[in-house]
Amino acid sequence: MAIPALPEQSRTSRYPNSLAGFNAASPDDARHTLLACLHSLHWSRRLTDHRPYPDVDSLLAASDEAAYDLTPGDLAEALAGESLPVLPDDTYEAAHMALDAAHAAYEARFGHVFVICPDGIAPDEVLDHVLAGIRSRLTNDPEEERVVVAEELRRLARGRLGKAFRGAGL
Template identity: 40%
Template sequence: MTDDGAGLAGFHALPANVATEALLTCCSSPEWARALVEARPYPSVDALLDTADAVLAGLPESEIDQALAGHPRIGERPDTAASAREQAGVATAADAVRSALAAGNRAYEARFGHLYLVCASGRSGSELLAILEDRLGNDAETERRVMRTELAKINRIRLRALLAANR
């Protein structure tokens, strides 16, 4: 994807409180949003994305839990336009796949104590179900690491969309 200098300039021009609120639509961790606002200006979109990844990697688990709280379960009715776009492949899934995703979500949450999070963009319901079933075999530490990686992917997609909206 091309560097969106116009969107980055628009992001830099936002007052801190407005920029923070905009970032919270990408990731609901207040600490993550605050750190990204405080690090402005960025020389490039890549620098913003890299900073977003670095901040996320350093967040305590309590902030990751807040970030997870901003995401619907895979297969449930998305609560934001971003989630609806990201889960578009689930919307057309067969009833059996949707039922299996619901059961898998319950099993996942019982096993790991948090929401099953996956970067769903461009993936079918069946593919998301297969990923969920595979990840149920992870130990808790591995799964927490995988979940953070998926969260970073989602944040990058949403940050790019935010910049596109700030042109």
């Protein structure tokens, strides 16, 4: 009696990491992938519902457009899923304290976490970039800051999508 062959197992993730996989994924899996890039149900549903995308640039353009349309509630939801940028392991304790104090002042003023897109910033300059960003943005009024936050979230989502679909041509 022959032993039946086991079904071939897939080594691919349930969550797509290529544009073709994203386009073919179930709506739940596609949204899961997108929520890792920006924690907004409205944004993730909009991108999922407009599939398939012919290329990564089309997906990024759709992401930008959907991010521009986030309501204040959508922004609050996305901000709730964010955290401060991670500092390198060898960052001095004083730098952590300075960042914590600046973030506390920012959060007290605006009521949410500070977000900034560090794409294109050298790793050893991220701390200075974040601290300078917090200090300069503390002078914004709440409406100005809402516009800046929306842009930073858009840029973060775009960068994260790029990383998620790196094998798709980005």
